[in-house]
Amino acid sequence: RIEERFSAPVHVQQALQDQMKLPGSMIPTDARDPFDVLDAAHNALFGGLLALRGAATTASITYADGSLINVQAVANSSHQMWWSYRGSAAGITSPSSGCCHDARTVEFDATTLAAHPTSIRRVPTTNASDTPEYRGLVLLFMTNRIGLWRGVFYSTAVDPPVLALPTVVPLYNVTGHFLGTSLLSYRLSDVARFLSELEGTPGTEVFAIDSVRTVLAATTSASTQTTWTTANAREADFPPTNCASTRATSPPDATEWGIACRPFASEYPFAPLRAVANDRSIVRPAAGTINIKHIGNTADESYYVAGAGVRNSHSAFVFSILVFVPEDDVLGDVYAARNIALAVVAAIFVAACALSFAVIALVLRPLQVVSRNMTRTARLREVSEAEEAGRSGLREVYDLQSAYSGMNTAMKSFTRYVPRDV
Incomplete structure (x- = not known):
């Protein structure tokens, strides 16, 4: 899922590169109306964002x-939205400063795409092609x-400022311009947020x-990002x-x-991460591979950690995903499954025993009647026919019942002619 997320x-x-090669694609200021070009490219870009969900x-x-x-x-106090900016360099009034675009801005509700008046503050630069970032990219794209x-960038052009991880591609028209x-x-x-899901x-x-080995993102609640401002151009150029x-x-x-600075893994306030921060096999595994390690006695708790190198076709930026799972979470399920299995076996055994005793009692119940009647007969007492009702399905008990029945009949015949006292 992570590789799919970063490949999208x-x-x-x-x-978008393919669309720019269609006839009619050009630099906005080369067109009769720059916004014809900007609107077409904007719609393609916006459609791609919506498709990415x-x-x-x-x-x-x-x-x-x-x-x-x-x-x-972006989000404001009332709704999630998309903020859209289109700025034509044809409106730049001061070429030396690159200010300012003939710009059009609008907000779209993220659910209904209904337009709203924009409330986003933006630095009104914006000859973006004069920035060091852009010039560096142009040099890279020559080959x-x-x-x-790209590496993480920091922008205060919108409020609130953002740290972001970008993927960048060059755009050429059909003639290779x-x-x-x-x-x-x-x-x-x-x-x-995606990792937490x-x-x-x-x-x-x-x-x-x-x-x-800095932390790009994490599911922990620790807030470790630090920000400050500087007037030192060298410090800004080489942070x-x-x-x-x-x-x-x-x-x-x-x-x-x-x-804006992110913490190193070796300094992050999560003991298991610090324990593997210098283990290259975990924090820098080869793309497409997964390495697993057990970390014992970390803050009185043991963990399993898996490090996975994320594959992507734009390989200039390498990163990996580390997953930490407490040992108790793993073994807890094992113990629970074992206890459930033992409980089920014990319950089945007890139920089987109870059923066996019930069946035995049911089958041997006629013996109680036979025993009682034999005692009464031995004492020369009458036995009612009703007490002889019901024959056992067990062969041995049935034969015993039949034998006693014959003896009882004989005793009755004998006592008719011989006094009981005799």
Whole structure:
């Protein structure tokens, strides 16, 4: 399920690449009406997001001329919605600063797709093709036309700011002319929500770990992300390996940038994860493989951990999934099944014994009558015929009843002629 989840955006991106090769695809500012191009691309991008059914929550197309399409899932106080932005570079009034687009924004209700007036604050940049992030991607795509997963990025262009994991592909028209880039991404908070929906035992915890062994997402409730702002451009350009900055997504004239950091697995407040943080076979298994290990006496509790390398066609970004299951959760089911089996066997044995005793009592009940009547006969007392009613189905008891019946008849005949005292 996890591999399918992370492959879905890649398939949508490939479909978008194919659509861009249809006749008429071009850079917006080359068209008579840039919004004819933007609207067509927007509809294709939005349709892909809807088809993913929540697998990705942010998508954008950045054109080579600086035009931008952005669609993302957001929530306000009243409803879940999609926020849509289309900005044409033809409206840029200050080429030196890249500001500002001729932009159109709208919100769509996530359930009915009804349009609402937008309430989303957005930084009015937005010659996105001038950002370091875009220029770096263009250089990468000179030799890679497939696409790739990028490292986590941090954006404050929307409120609240987001950490996201994107997959990016280049877009070309039918003649091979470069149009721009398309991005689909998971917010890390959505990755955590997806992991929490996976089935497991009550104590199961799941973690997504990236190639530098930081925690991308987790099902635990620990809040370990730290954020701050800096005016140091070098710090923003080269944040620590477990951090992402807004440098790549901010306008070129920005003077302050945000930095958000994720915890390393070795520092995360979950003892079993720290215990395997340096075990490469668990935290960095080969794609498509699963390794399992038992961790004993961790915080007075033992765990089984499985590490799986996630396969994807855009392999620039490597990550794995770690699943921790308490030993008690596993053995508890075994013990419960064993106890149930023992209880069932014991119940069957007791029931069989009770049934056997009941059958024996039923079959041998005529012996009580025979014994009582024999005692009364020995004392020369009359025995009523009613007491002889009913014959046993057991051959031996039936023969005994017949013998006594004959003896009883003889005794009656004898006592007719001989006094009882004799």
